[in-house]
Amino acid sequence: xxxxxxxxxxxxxxxxxxxxxxxxxxxxxxxxxxxxxxxxxxxxxxxxxxxxxxxxxxxxxxxxxxxxxxxxxxxxxxxxxxxxxxxxxxxxxxxxxxxxxxxxxxxxxxxxxxxxxxxxxxxxxxxxxxxxxxxxxxxxxxxxxxxxxxxxxxxxxxxxxxxxxxxxxxxxxxxxxxxxxxxxxxxxxxxxxxxxxxxxxxxxxxxxxxxxxxxxxxxxxxxxxxxxxxxxxxxxxxxxxx
Numbered sequence: 001x002x003x004x005x006x007x008x009x010x011x012x013x014x015x016x017x018x019x020x021x022x023x024x025x026x027x028x029x030x031x032x033x034x035x036x037x038x039x040x041x042x043x044x045x046x047x048x049x050x051x052x053x054x055x056x057x058x059x060x061x062x063x064x065x066x067x068x069x070x071x072x073x074x075x076x077x078x079x080x081x082x083x084x085x086x087x088x089x090x091x092x093x094x095x096x097x098x099x100x101x102x103x104x105x106x107x108x109x110x111x112x113x114x115x116x117x118x119x120x121x122x123x124x125x126x127x128x129x130x131x132x133x134x135x136x137x138x139x140x141x142x143x144x145x146x147x148x149x150x151x152x153x154x155x156x157x158x159x160x161x162x163x164x165x166x167x168x169x170x171x172x173x174x175x176x177x178x179x180x181x182x183x184x185x186x187x188x189x190x191x192x193x194x195x196x197x198x199x200x201x202x203x204x205x206x207x208x209x210x211x212x213x214x215x216x217x218x219x220x221x222x223x224x225x226x227x228x229x230x231x232x233x234x235x236x237x238x239x240x241x242x
Contacts, residue, residue, distance in 0.1 A: 005037040017233035034061035040080035075136035075205035113145035122238025123155035129198035132165040133205035159196040170211035190219035
């Protein structure tokens with residue numbers, strides 16, 4: 001599992017939930033000690049040589065561990081992690097290793113939807129809607145998988161929001177650099193969210209979660225924001241006698 005840098009601090013509970021859900025589905029989870037930042041923000045800012053240094057370090061930290069899959073729960077990180085072969089295409093030493101790395105790299109929703117999901121879940125009696133992460137839906141072409149996982153949760157009523165695959169305004173560091181326009185995008189996004197009457201806004205990327213939490217505070221009706229894997233974790237924790 002790639003724990004992330006910001007996510008490992010600001011979203012530690014999400015990482016813990018990810019480990020629990022993977023374990024519930026028969027996985028042995030390893031978090032390699034020597035991993036580092038994925039380099040996504042460096043790539044976005046055009047600091048590509050620094051991103052290449054980070055990519056090489058991650059490849060060395062993970063690739064020789066004999067893992068069946070490399071997992072991330074951050075769609076923004078995943079988009080860059082899946083492009084290490086392109087980032088290192090002119091590196092004769094690392095390009096073949098980068099290709100191996102990319103072959104194993106999976107978003108957690110992509111991985112979980114590809115296996116026979118453990119059905120030992122309890123009821124999660126909420127109405128939820130799903131906001132596509134741009135990096136997941138457009139960058140990685142993963143749209144059906146998160147919805148498939150939500151549909152597997154007992155008691156969860158899913159309401160598709162209008163324009164779910166339109167950006168929430170987070171866009172990496174866009175909400176910091178272009179805050180006014182980002183907030184305008186968020187206002188329109190919350191109109192779509194509120195139209196569903198859902199009490200939970202689910203997404204698959206920490207950056208989107210932060211943006212949507214701001215939207216729920218400013219324009220919402222008390223909605224909770226959660227990652228797909230956090231909803232699965234809640235379902236597994238609700239299974240059996242309370």
